[in-house]
Amino acid sequence: MSETTIKSYVRGEDRTTEQTEEREADETLSCPECSGQLITDEEHGETVCTDCGLVVEQDAVDRGPEWRAFDSAQRDSKSRVGAPTTKMMHDKGLSTNIGWQNRDAYGKALSSNQRRQMQRLRTWNERFRTRDSKERNLKQALGEIDRMASALGLPKAVRETASVIYRRALDEDLLPGRSIEGVATASLYAAARQMGNPRSLDEFAAVSRVEKMEMTRTYRYVVRELKLEVQPADPEQYVPRFVSRLELNDEVEREARSLLRGAKEAGITSGKSPVGLAAAAVYAAALLTNQKVTQSQVGDVADISEVTIRNRYKELLEVDHGELFD
């Protein structure tokens, strides 16, 4: 049986909402690696961690105009934008439609030459219009991807990968019948895993506007249609985040990683939830290094039940002891 790739978990409403708020509050402000404070350097367009110097975000967009105006008259003459468009219409009311009746404004039939010309106009109009609609679609999706990525503390490279995946989905006409948000979420989920920075489905569900069921459906669909190569998440990839959220030190992280390697060697990881494995490894590592964490604390940050942690960590320790006698 293959490694678990998709799981959904049912749990109490109160716990879920409570955690969501906590998570969003500290992840938008702190460094994903060391939890240090982030500062934004406007001039260089970078967001940098004050503790470890990690550049979390670079090439940020300066959304101001590229011109300068010193009084209102100059502003009027230099500004190139007009009244806001409406989002109520799918094309913001800006596209052109060409009637299908081959008649002119007076209702008279067109000559065959004119008809041919109109046909050509219709063709090209349609081409530009669909292209524009794809652009708009893309823009909205990229905004959504950006929003979720920053809520989850995912680096720029992941967003770029996600946008590439989304573009491909769009080009291959995978969108009809599916929501933009759903495909955007699926793209980001896949990208995060491809880039070795996975987030669990529960974490995505917390920041996405899409229900988990649609997420998994869409994700599967996109992966299959695009033939994306997404290898099962490596449990080790979850370790640093759990360790930092539990405020444990590097020693625990190293120990947890080595436990996971041992488990992988012993082949007891197949079919098990990577998140559960990582959580159990962190718990076991904390015990081994004499640091106090409870199973429920680990379970909370990892969104895993205590029973699963118990089962996994028991197996991890068995492997550890077994190796001594090998």
Add this chain to the structure above:
DNA sequence: ATGGTTTTTACTGCGTC
């Protein structure tokens, strides 16, 4: 749709602070 595997829920007993 079904069956096999994994995870969760719920409940219990034991030891410790």
Add this chain to the structure above:
DNA sequence: GACGCGGTAAAAACCAT
């Protein structure tokens, strides 16, 4: 007595067939 931990049984969820 509350808490952390370990175990079990049954239910639910997931995935492949």
